[in-house]
Amino acid sequence: MGRAEARQARQRGARRAKGKTGGIRGFFTLRKLLGTFLGLCLLGMGAFVVIYFLVPVPTANAQAEMQSNVYKYSDGTVLARTGEINREIVGLEKVPKNVQRAFVAAENKSFYKDSGVDIKGTARGLLNTVSGKGKQGGSTITQQYVKNYYLNQDQTVTRKLKELVISLKVDQRMTKSDILAGYINTSYYGRGAYGIQAAAQAYYGVDATKLTLAQGAYLSALLQAPNQYDWAQATDGGRKLVTERWNYVLDNMVEENWLDGAERQGLKFPVPQKPKPAPGAEGQAGYLIEAANSELERQGVDKADIDAGGWTITLSVDKKRQKELVDSVEKQLESKLDRKNNKVDATVQAGATSVDPKTGAVVALYGGVGATEHWINNATRTDYQPASTFKPIVFASALENESKTQDGDTIGLRTVYDGTSKRPVVGSDTPFAPQNEDDVDYGDITVQEAANDSVNAVFAQMVVDVGPGKVKKTALDLGMRDKNFPERPAITLGTMQASTWDMAGVYATLDNHGEKVTPSILKSAQHKDGAVDLPERIGDQAISRESADTVTSALTGVVKNGSAHEANTDAYEAAGKTGTSENNKSAWFAGYTPELTTVVALFGESTAEGGGQVTLTGTANSGRANGGGFPAKIWADYTLGALGGGSDASFDLDVAPDTYRPPKPSTTPSPDTSETKDPGTQRPEDPKPSDPQTDPTPSDPTTPSGDPSTTPPGPGDNSGGSDTGGGNNGGSDNGGGNNGGADGGTDTGGTGSAGGADGGGGQRPPGFTG
Structure with a gap:
């Protein structure tokens, strides 16, 4: 082959090679890539629309509506709380405005403006869930409310998609005030307290309506890690973190013009009280609860409705006179009995009822040695002759x-x-x-x-x-x-x-x-x-x-x-x-x-x-x-x-x-x-x-x-x-x-x-x- 022919052969090979390269590049053109992306987006949007219409807003989950019954003395102090869940749902009007804003500042500053979802946060959460990185924050208040009230705490893709769809629907159907009220009433605050009312009692011994801004900011900070941030059991690191978050909440309030800077500087961290067990049915409380429930039933309220919880029942019992009655039985009778070694003394049961004759109010009642020891209420039993x-x-x-x-x-x-x-x-x-x-x-x-x-x-x-x-x-x-x-x-x-x-x-x-x-x-x-x-x-x-x-x-x-x-x-x-x-x-x-x-x-x-x-x-x-x-x-x-x-x-x-x-x-x-x-x-x-x-x-x-x-x-x-x-x-x-x-x-x-x-x-x- 001459040099001329060899050159022609090289040129033909080069053209063939160039033709092959142009084919691959032609397949991945920008237009085709953009078209594919848009197609996937349309497909995703279509799928989301289908999911939106197919996923209904469900009824509340079993735990979300469970409440305790709260029993109070005549002066309003708490006598006892009963029920599986320590929760008392309160209307938003009973929560101070600045405390409401503290929760918004802590969790979702754009709450009053957004559509109920945080796309970036949700996408980040989905990615971390798929990749196995575990729980990821970033949800709006609406999404957290939906999770608490309608769904559960499972970390799955399915649950997160439902949360997103339901949150959009809830934001359209409910007012922001109702969503915020639902959120603070369903959240868990630690110490066995569900909802802001139980939390206010557990951490500061007051009703929600009496919370200060500083206290409200602490409760809002708690929600990120209730057990880790509980001051009574937190490590030094935990106390440092919750203090930083408390400051973060207040700084956000200043940024949103919800709190004056000078007032912000004057606030001090409100150390909560030591944990106390929720008042229960021990001692005379059980007898008082039994008497109150029995009377409620006589007024036509079904026992099942009482047991379902959600009641705030104020008794006519005077706290001081109740103590006087219990002390008098102890001093005049129990202190003289030998229940362990004397067979007669072991059989003695005392009962008493004290009434204001001008009003008919039962001001004190003694039911026995204690409702958890002797369940029969000696004040109301009718099996003995007068x-x-x-x-x-x-x-x-x-x-x-x-x-x-x-x-x-x-x-x-x-x-x-x-x-x-x-x-x-x-x-x-x-x-x-x-x-x-x-x-x-x-x-x-x-x-x-x-x-x-x-x-x-x-x-x-x-x-x-x-x-x-x-x-x-x-x-x-x-x-x-x-x-x-x-x-x-x-x-x-x-x-x-x-x-x-x-x-x-x-x-x-x-x-x-x-x-x-x-x-x-x-x-x-x-x-x-x-x-x-x-x-x-x-x-x-x-x-x-x-x-x-x-x-x-x-x-x-x-x-x-x-x-x-x-x-x-x-x-x-x-x-x-x-x-x-x-x-x-x-x-x-x-x-x-x-x-x-x-x-x-x-x-x-x-x-x-x-x-x-x-x-x-x-x-x-x-x-x-x-x-x-x-x-x-x-x-x-x-x-x-x-x-x-x-x-x-x-x-x-x-x-x-x-x-x-x-x-x-x-x-x-x-x-x-x-x-x-x-x-x-x-x-x-x-x-x-x-x-x-x-x-x-x-x-x-x-x-x-x-x-x-x-x-x-x-x-x-x-x-x-x-x-x-x-x-x-x-x-x-x-x-x-x-x-x-x-x-x-x-x-x-x-x-x-x-x-x-x-x-x-x-x-x-x-x-x-x-």
Whole structure:
């Protein structure tokens, strides 16, 4: 090949090579690359549009709407929080404006201007998620709210795409204020606190509405790393970081013209309080919560709705008086008990309810040793009998109905009755012959004196004179809730069921001059869906003022000169009545001053599985337990403290004209035979042989003091027998009657069937007391 041919061959090879290179470059032209990019963008946008329309705004996740119930004392201080999630949702109007802006400055300065998403931040988060770099910030407040409220905390591409789409939709549908409120209410702040209200309480002990700017800036800084930035548990590095972030928040506020520079310089870092457990159901709190919830249910609120949370329930309970009541039980009873080593002491349960008679507000309540130790609320339980605290109701009914004795005398304080123990009642189709305390025969005695000493024979006859049906009606009118007790003479011994709450209502009505008082522990109950309308606590006239005030007059005599002398003091004027049920299974004191009505009771509750009622005899090694003992002492100690050491208030009484009939000559020995003695005066010249005030070692009430076989047999009855049926009847409020029986007692003529003290039927053991 010549040189010319070789040159031509090289030229042809070069052209071929040039042709190949031009083909590759031609494929990756700028136009084609741009077209491909735009195509992908259009495809992505199309896919996003499809996703936008396909992904709905879901309902809230299960946790987002969970709240605690917040229970408060009457002064607004928090009593307890209950529920799985410590959260109380509050409206944005309850969060100071500068605190709101602190959260915006911390998380999303452009919040008020943006469309709800941060494309760059979201893209960065997606890239880090795909590359395995973990959690990445940069989300807007709207996106964080969507994550908290609608989605979850999972770090997945799918969840982040949903977050982006839903955030756009939420921003279009909701106002910025609603989004911000949702964000600060759903965020977790550490210390178990969800939402700004719980956080404000956990870190600074205040409601959200009381937060300062400095405190709000700290809470907003917390959200980046709640546990790491909690001042109480943070390392030195963590404290440094949260301080820097706190300063960052404030500097951003100055930059946005939300905070004056000079004010910014004057702010100091607000060190939060040490962590405290959220108040729960321990101690008396559990009993107060139970009482409040029960009353809320009676107002028509479903238990399920209460358990769902979100309630702010303010109780009428006075924080200081509540403490006084608990301290009085501790001092007068618990400090004297040996629950570990004494079998009787281990069975003792105390309960009490204290009411303002002018308003019906329950101002204090004692439910037991502690709700986490003994779940039955002793203040509201109704499985024990109120015993002789029912006798004033009998007298009230006699006055209200203008009843007369069998001799035609109008019943009043000076009316004379035969107080002979085990005397059969006259004029009743149901035989009944109750025994007085320690089987004492009083002979002829005035109603006032019978009230002072709780003479069963007198009040049993009074029930017959008034009519058991009328007595029952008066009881229900005054506020007793047991509508099923039988209309028989034995009701004088308080054989129905009642709680300290019930009896507090009855005695508060007497204290309130006969205007019906319905105790209530609720001051207000609010939910995001609205507030509950609470009924009036003070109702119409249950009985006339004259009747109520006359009963009060009688009960002042019981305190001054009778079985309730432990409550007598010059520090205040008081009225009250003691009561002790069958075999000393319960002991009561119901008393009141012009300003406060309180009922205290002790219950003997078996510690064996299944429980059951047992005697209180031997409590604190003090022998017979009775209403004039521990209950009256607790009542007196509490009342003195609750009234601030005493009160000058006096009863303004409109007392009924009294009818007095000189006593008939009696052959029955009586502790007192005076015919002109003023009602309410003591009889020191002739003390009863077994008066608990003069005899420190009374006989054991469980030992029968009389032989029922000495009474001729006769027909029995369902209310406890009679003298002709060998009825083992009676007792008194101080635990005396050893041959007890009423509503289910046993006599030689048959076995009663109307139920015993425990609510069951059949035979009743000896020792029934009134």
